[in-house]
Amino acid sequence: MNFFWIIPLTVGFAEPQKVAAADTPQGRAVAFLAREVPRWSPANRCFSCHNNGDAARALYLAKHLSYPFPGKALEDTTEWLMQPEKWDHNGGEGPFNDRKLARIQFGAALTDALEWGFVKDRRASTRAAELVAELQHPDGSWQVLEERSIGSPATYGPFWATFQARRMLQQADAGKFKRALGKADQWLRKTEAKTVLDAAAVLMALADGEDDAAVKQCRHCLALIRKGEGEKGGWGPYVNSPVENFDTAAVILALARMKKQEDVVAMLRRGRAFLIARQQPDGSWTETTRPAGGDSYAQRISTTGWATLALLAVPPDQRSR
Secondary structure, X not given: OOOOOOOOOOOXXXXXXXXXXXXXXXXXXXXXXXXXXXXXXXXXXXXXXXXXXXXXXXXXXXHXXXXXXXXXXXXXXXXXXXXXXXXXXXXXXHHHHOHHHHHHHHHHHHHHHHHOOXXXXXXXXXXXXXXXXXXXXXXXXXXXXXXXXXXXXXXXOHHXXXXXXXXXXXXXXXXXXXXXXXXXXXXXXXXXXXXXXXXXXXXXXXOOOOOHHHHHHHHHHHHHHXXXXXXXXXXXXXXXXXXXXXXXXXXXXXXXXXXXXXXXXXXXXXXXXXXXHHEOXXXXXXXXXXXXXXXXXXXXHHHHHHHHHHHHHOOOOHHHO
């Protein structure tokens, strides 16, 4: 088996080898999420971007890869995601009832559910894409938070919001949303990524781009990521920031889409080892918050969802076994 495979977040990648290993770091993470994801909606009478968005995305991929957990863990989430007309009136309080955030995060989860075959009817995806397209800024980006905000696991910054929105429109109907996709592509190519986290989002979006602007932007972003790596692996949101679980997971997902350059493979190996070393006994990861050191269930679940996706994206190195 190769050291890593690339998650096909867009079409065109090979089918990954399926596995069913519960007693692994990723298996323990999946088991944790399978317990937590279905608990939120019955207890809170609403659906959340953390449980039913980011965490559900990890479970959809894990189920596709044959990790064992009860299928009912995703039943209410899948039913909810297929009703985008209800997303704006979800109930709940605070940022988890934010209309822009809900549309993009639930839309990202719906995109993954469709990608992995858990949703067959594409009409919900098209409707969700229409709702997300309405939120595009004139410059081609999507802004969930204030423009200068770095974002966090459960609240996307502009680069990650734009990547996820673009991916959603592309999967739903590239022809119908051609103009919006073109504007997003231009923004991603021309807007300088100044942070490690933003650089990871740009790599996710442009890794396949062969035009000069995309190649130049990816080269710049990869340089930021190289410069920002911690001494023992891992990344923070900025080049000189302390390493964080969420930012490390985001970078791993981005690097997994790059060509197998020797230093990229080494960074992936170190990043994976970093996440495994920071995993909690229950399978979760301590939440990444802005500012650091906060206490947040929402950010903990989202951080764990991102970390799980990263471990699933980069299987163990056979040579280290």
